[in-house]
Amino acid sequence: MSASINRTFGIAKAVASKDLRVEMRSRVMTNQILPFAAIVMVLFAFALDNDGVLQRVAPGLVWMATLFTSLVVVQRSFAVEAADSAIDALRVAGVAPQGVYLGKVAALVVQLVAFEAVLAFLALILYRVNVDAHGAVLLVTTCLLGSLGIAALAAVYGGLSIAGRGRETLLPLLLLPAVAPVLIGATRATESAFGSDGARVVEGWPWVGLLAVFGAVFLFGGTLGFGPLTDE
């Protein structure tokens, strides 16, 4: 039992490091997706055109930008598997799908957290929000757990898009309604971290608990569902 669990985690580690290596080398993330996220943050400022409003809604904007960016990241993450039928090779090799799923989630979490760090930094500068030390701890925890929730769901629905043929357009339709609970929890917790609208840091922690619950539920469901979903 423990041997098979160890093997699953070994596979997860291999898949995650492979994904991250592919991203590092292709530089799509740094050269295309990050600038895209930055321009979204600037466009929000153009659209809302009011410093006070921007400061107040900054948490929501950070997470909306994260969600939009996550769509691009997830599509890339599974395009890599679909190209040259890489996923079929894994399947034929008898690799446990749970391992592939957990690896995909881990790589997505790392990428999303990196994005959120940049987006939060941009919010500090562009939207003039303030974060103290306690707020920073809350913010980091929120980013980790919020990314876990998004990644756990995104990897399941991303698995659907593996077989190509216009299925990429399906991802936003499936993913965005499903991550609504994560968006609500993460935005409220970030509001407390930023002190937007007079929210205090202690008020944010219950939301972090909620994010942990969502992350755990989605990760559990995804681990069970990913195998049958991609097994075609």
Add this chain to the structure above:
Amino acid sequence: MPSATASVPPPTRTAATRNLGLLAIAGSVVLALLGLIFTAEDVDQGSSVRIMYVHVPTAWVAYLAFVFTAVCSAGHLWGKKHSLNLDRLAGASAEVGVIFMGVTLVTGSLWGRLSWGTYWQWDPRLTTTAFLFVTYIGYLAVRGLGGTQRQRAKRSAIVALFAVLEIPLVHFSVVIWRSLHQQATVLRPNGDVTMDGLMLFSLIFGVAVFTTIFAWLVLHRNRVLAMEDAMELRGIDTALAARRSEEVSS
């Protein structure tokens, strides 16, 4: 040709479903009479309360449909035979559920305009309903992805189970989201309003009528889906046979 023996489904018309359909039509007529003529106006809401005789039953049936979809999907996944019929029932039920949920949203916002003065309130129940509407449109899109019937069945069954898992999660998170911002000040449709006997009867009767309509629609839709699947298999077999005969003749 093994797949050519795929059982030919019965025609979409049987005595039982015909009677069910007649029952649904008769029930709808009686419900219309009850809702529009026999029940009194509400003291506060006036005639707009009559929307409730459609709104509440369609909402109830939509949720019933989604739970039924999940049950059929679970039956398909964990059943010994991985029955394709259960998959088609799940799909038929979700289709009807989406239509009824659309009716719920439209009638709800019309009623909201008359009673609350606005088409939309960020009420937890409303918000959850809107989310589910979109979620199940996504489910139907997954059903249309193509591939073999087995692939479709497995894929959509898993998505259906995820979707039903979302019902409590979305509802719970929206409830606490609202509770922090503002107390629900709106008049709840099913709140503490004491109801006139005939109005209550009409409401419950409406639920029964719409459940009958749901059952009738799902049965027919299921048969049509079965025919589509059978036709698809036949089409493949016919194409194979044509190709074989070409080889022989050449």
